[in-house]
Amino acid sequence: MAMAEERKQLLHLVFGGELKTLTGTEFRDLDALDIVGIYPDYASARDAWKAKAQASVDNAHMRYFVVHLHKLLEPEGAVGQGL
Template sequence: MEEKESKQTLYLVMGGRVTDPRSVTFSDPESLHVAGVFSTYEDAESAWRANAQRTVDDAEMKYVIVHLHKLLEPDA
């Protein structure tokens, strides 16, 4: 009997300076800080929180969590 493989989840945490604090349009995409790729949302959120707290006094800095698995398999 064949075991069904569970879907892998991947989360990217990245951040940088944005053109408007209400958007996610980065002013210099080439200089984005990549905090890492994580296999659980909890780990990604911890990394996001740590980086967001570190830059909390700079309104033009924003960190986000990107669901890579949704980009890699959009129909899943």
């Protein structure tokens, strides 16, 4: 079995945008969200998040997030139920 097949795929979404306030998580303009990508594991998603966060360090309102899509796709107890 190939190495890629041995690891379980745990999808993660990386996205970001300018926030309305420094302490909130509401975006200024939803049409301007930066959808960085979907990654097969947390490590690659974190690398993408870190690169984008470092590139936008001069804008205090810009924030990037990692969303654990695998938890939304297979919430605890729903595996195999075809949700």
